[in-house]
Amino acid sequence: MRDDHLLTAKQLSREDVEEVLDRAAEFDADPSAFGDRHEDAILGLCFFEPSTRTKMSFETAIKRLGGDSVDMGTVESSSVKKGESLADTARVIAGYADALVLRHPSQGAAKMVGEFVDVPLLNAGDGAGHHPTQTLLDLYTIRENAGLDDITIGIMGDLKYGRTVHSLAHALTNFDADQHFISPESLKLPRSVRYDLHEEGANVREHTELDEILPALDVLYVTRIQRERFPDENEYQEIAGEYGIDLETLEPAKEDLTVMHPLPRVDEIAPEVDDTDYATYFEQAHNGVPVRMALLDQMLEADR
Amino acid sequence: MRDDHLLTAKQLSREDVEEVLDRAAEFDADPSAFGDRHEDAILGLCFFEPSTRTKMSFETAIKRLGGDSVDMGTVESSSVKKGESLADTARVIAGYADALVLRHPSQGAAKMVGEFVDVPLLNAGDGAGHHPTQTLLDLYTIRENAGLDDITIGIMGDLKYGRTVHSLAHALTNFDADQHFISPESLKLPRSVRYDLHEEGANVREHTELDEILPALDVLYVTRIQRERFPDENEYQEIAGEYGIDLETLEPAKEDLTVMHPLPRVDEIAPEVDDTDYATYFEQAHNGVPVRMALLDQMLEADR
Amino acid sequence: MRDDHLLTAKQLSREDVEEVLDRAAEFDADPSAFGDRHEDAILGLCFFEPSTRTKMSFETAIKRLGGDSVDMGTVESSSVKKGESLADTARVIAGYADALVLRHPSQGAAKMVGEFVDVPLLNAGDGAGHHPTQTLLDLYTIRENAGLDDITIGIMGDLKYGRTVHSLAHALTNFDADQHFISPESLKLPRSVRYDLHEEGANVREHTELDEILPALDVLYVTRIQRERFPDENEYQEIAGEYGIDLETLEPAKEDLTVMHPLPRVDEIAPEVDDTDYATYFEQAHNGVPVRMALLDQMLEADR
Numbered sequence A, B, C: 001m002r003d004d005h006l007l008t009a010k011q012l013s014r015e016d017v018e019e020v021l022d023r024a025a026e027f028d029a030d031p032s033a034f035g036d037r038h039e040d041a042i043l044g045l046c047f048f049e050p051s052t053r054t055k056m057s058f059e060t061a062i063k064r065l066g067g068d069s070v071d072m073g074t075v076e077s078s079s080v081k082k083g084e085s086l087a088d089t090a091r092v093i094a095g096y097a098d099a100l101v102l103r104h105p106s107q108g109a110a111k112m113v114g115e116f117v118d119v120p121l122l123n124a125g126d127g128a129g130h131h132p133t134q135t136l137l138d139l140y141t142i143r144e145n146a147g148l149d150d151i152t153i154g155i156m157g158d159l160k161y162g163r164t165v166h167s168l169a170h171a172l173t174n175f176d177a178d179q180h181f182i183s184p185e186s187l188k189l190p191r192s193v194r195y196d197l198h199e200e201g202a203n204v205r206e207h208t209e210l211d212e213i214l215p216a217l218d219v220l221y222v223t224r225i226q227r228e229r230f231p232d233e234n235e236y237q238e239i240a241g242e243y244g245i246d247l248e249t250l251e252p253a254k255e256d257l258t259v260m261h262p263l264p265r266v267d268e269i270a271p272e273v274d275d276t277d278y279a280t281y282f283e284q285a286h287n288g289v290p291v292r293m294a295l296l297d298q299m300l301e302a303d304r
Helices: A014-029 A052-064 A086-094 A109-116 A132-146 A163-172 A191-199 A233-242 A271-275 A281-302 B014-029 B052-064 B086-094 B109-116 B132-146 B163-172 B191-199 B233-242 B271-275 B281-286 B288-302 C014-029 C052-064 C086-094 C109-116 C132-146 C163-172 C191-199 C233-242 C271-275 C281-302
Strands: A042-047 A068-071 A099-104 A121-126 A151-156 A177-182 A203-207 A219-222 A258-260 B042-047 B068-071 B099-104 B121-126 B151-156 B177-182 B203-207 B219-222 B258-260 C042-047 C068-071 C099-104 C121-126 C151-156 C177-182 C203-207 C219-222 C258-260
Touching: A014 A132, A014 A281, A042 A052, A042 A086, A042 C052, A052 A068, A052 A099, A052 A121, A052 A281, A052 B042, A052 B068, A068 C052, A086 A099, A086 A109, A086 C281, A099 A109, A099 A281, A109 A121, A121 A132, A121 A281, A132 A151, A132 A163, A132 A219, A132 A258, A132 A281, A151 A163, A163 A177, A163 A191, A191 A203, A258 A281, A281 B086, B014 B132, B014 B288, B042 B052, B042 B086, B052 B068, B052 B099, B052 B121, B052 B288, B052 C042, B052 C068, B086 B099, B086 B109, B099 B109, B099 B288, B109 B121, B121 B132, B121 B288, B132 B151, B132 B163, B132 B219, B132 B258, B132 B281, B132 B288, B151 B163, B163 B177, B163 B191, B191 B203, B258 B281, B281 B288, B281 C086, C014 C132, C014 C281, C042 C052, C042 C086, C052 C068, C052 C099, C052 C121, C052 C132, C052 C281, C086 C099, C086 C109, C099 C109, C099 C281, C109 C121, C121 C132, C121 C281, C132 C151, C132 C163, C132 C219, C132 C258, C132 C281, C151 C163, C163 C177, C163 C191, C191 C203, C258 C281
Parallel strands: A042 A068, A042 A099, A099 A121, A151 A177, A151 A219, A177 A203, A219 A258, B042 B068, B042 B099, B099 B121, B151 B177, B151 B219, B177 B203, B219 B258, C042 C068, C042 C099, C099 C121, C151 C177, C151 C219, C177 C203, C219 C258
Antiparallel strands: none
C-alpha cells in the first residue's frame, strides 16, 4: 500500500498536523490566489453515501488549487448497481484521476481501497470509522480561535455514536488540552474510547450538566443528538432541550468562548447565538476548504 | 443585507437593464473569448428544485468566464434531509463560494437567504415569486430581434399562473412597448397583475383570439399551458389546440415576427415552425448564457 | 447533417482509426501535459440513461484538455419529465456547449439528434445500436498490447445481446485479425451479425468451449453474462461458471495473452487474475481517457 494515503487522523504526528494547519493558514489568507498551483490535477470523488458538505468542500478545494474533479455520482446511478465490487469501482476511477476521495458507509472501507489503488487516497469518512479531514478542520478552527495548547475544551451532545467526537478527542491528546465531555448518561463516551484516551495520557473529565464546567471553557464543541436514537419522542425532546444552547445558557461563559458544531444543526444551538462572537460554526464549515486544499496540495506535490 | 444581490427584475431601472444587455451583447459576440476574466471565481449552485436549463446555463456562464461551480446536488442527497434550515445551508455554501445562485420552491426564499449570506446572491426563481435572469434573457432576445421600443408584443397562453409572463410584462413597462395578452378566459392575467401594469402606465390589451391581433405583432411570446390545470382532459386538448401555433396559424403574421417560448414546449408550437425565420426560442435559450455571464461578471467585478 | 458527428465506428476507415489511435497514444504518454489545448471548450453531457464510467471518462478527457463540461443530470430531474422532445433538449444544450455527448436507450437516437444540432455530436451508446468510443478504446488497448494485425482474438460470453462485441468484431474486419467467438449455444452471435462479418471478409470461427482455442489466442475479450437473461437461476450459475476464467482456466494460455473486459465484471474473471500480466481490463478502462481526448481534440480542432 502507498504510504501517502490519508486514512485516519491517528497516522498524523503533532508535527504532521502542524504542517497541514500552517499550510492551510496560508491558503486561508487568500484562497483565490492559488489557482495556478495544480492546474492539471483531477480529483476523483467516490461518495458511496451522500455528504453534500464534505463533497462540496473537496470540490471547492481542488478548484481553488486550479484543478478539477470528476464525480462518480450516486450509487444508484453507478456500476455498483450492476454488482461491481468496491475495489473494482475504485480502481477504474483511479485510472482517470490523480487522487481519490472516498466516502463509504462501511468501517474499514478506506483501508481496503487503499490496498488496491495506485493514486493517493483521502478517507472522507468510512462508517463508524475515521474521518480525518473533519478532525483536521476542527483542529484548525480551534487553533485559529483559542490555540491548541493550554486550552480547556468541552465536547457536548451525542458522545456515544459521534465519530467526529472520538476522532477529535484522540487528536487533541497530541496537544496540551483539558477535555471535558458533557452528555446524558445514555449517550456517554463508549468505555473503549475513554480507555484509549486515558492510555494516550489525556486529561479527561465527564459531566452530565454543562453549567458545571461552562465557565472554565475556552471552546465548546456541540454535536447533534439524533432523534432516531430515541424510541420515545418525549425523551428526545427533553434531552435535546437540556443539551442545546441559547443566549441564556451561555451567560456564565467566558467572553471569548469559541462555540463549534460540525453542522448540520437542528435544535442544538438557537439561531440567536449566530450573531454573537461565540458563533464559530460557519467559520468552521468554511475552514474545510483551506484544510482540504492543504491536504490535496501535499499529496499532489509528493506524487509529482 | 448586501445591495448587490439580484432578487427581482423590479429592482432594475431601465438604465440597469440596458447596461446588462449591452454587456451580454459583448459576451455573445464571442463567448469563448472571456476565459481569463474570472479564473478564480467559484459559483455555488443551490437548487432546491430541479431546473436543468437554468442550472446548466449558469454553469456554462461561469465556466465561459473562466471560473467554476460547486453544486449542492439534489435536496434528497443534502443536509436539508437532516432537518437543516435554508439559512444554514446557504451560509455554509456561501463559505465555499464567491457568489450564490438560489432556486427554491417558496416565494420569498431569495430575499430571506439574502439577509444571511455575505456573498452576492442571484435569485434563479423562488416559487411563484421572481426569476429575474429569465426576464433579462427575454428582454435581451426581444432587443436583439425587434428592439425594445416602439414594438407591439403579444403574450399568449397561461397568463394566470405564468411567473415568467408577469415578470416580463412588468419589465416591459420600462420601455415603449404595446402589450397584448392572449388567453382563454380561465387563464387570464390575474387582476392584481393587470392593476399593477396599469399603475405603471403600461398600454395593455387583452384578447381571447390570437387572430384579432397577430398581424400587428412584432413579437409573439408563447407559454406552455399546463395539462394539470385542467381537471378535464378534453378541455385541455381543446384549449391547447386553440392557443398553439403552426405554419397555418402564422400566415397572417408580419414577415419579421419573432416567436419566443421559454421552453420546454409540449404542443404549443408545431415543429414545422422550427425551420422558419420566426423561430427564436432556441436562440432565446442560448441567450441565457451571455446574459448570465453579464450578471455574474458585474457581481464578481463589484465584489473584488 | 454535419459530417463531423461520430455516430458509429462503421463510419471510420482503417486510416481514420489509426489517426485516432496515434493521437490517443500521444495523449496517453503524458495526459497532464495538454491542459492548455482546449481551454475555452465546453462539452455538453446528455446522458438519458446512467453510465458512470463512460460519463466520467468523457469528463476527465475534456478536463485533461483544459476544457470543461456541463451535465444535464438525470432524466428524472430534467425537462424531459415535462414532456420535452429529445430533439428540443439536445438543441437547447447545443446552444450552451461546443460539442455534445449523447447516451440514450433508443437505437438510432444519435443519428436523429445529429440531424438537429449544429455542434459536433459524439454517440456514447444508443440502445442496442452503436457505441463507437468503446470500440475505439478496445482497439487502442489491443493495439498497445498485441498489435492489430496478425493477431488471434477470442471473444467470449454474451455474444447475442452484447453491442460492444458486435461493434468490435466489425471494426476488426479492417485489420488482419482471426476472430473466434466462444459462447453457450443460447448466447451465440446473431445470424445477421455473423452474415455481415462474412460479407466483410472476416475470418470467423465459433466455439462452445474456451479450451478448444485458448492456446492460440493473443487476446481474450471476456464479456458479462447477464443474470436477467436466464429465467432459471441454476442455469445462469452453470453457464456463468463455464464462461468465467481464473488462474486454472488460463494455464494453457500463451504467456503474453491479453485479457480484456469492458467492465463492470461480476464473476466472469476471478480477482486472482488481477495480479497477473494477463489482466489488461483496468488499463482498458483507463484508455477511455486518452482515446476520448483524441476524439474530442479532433472534433474541436476541426470546428474552430
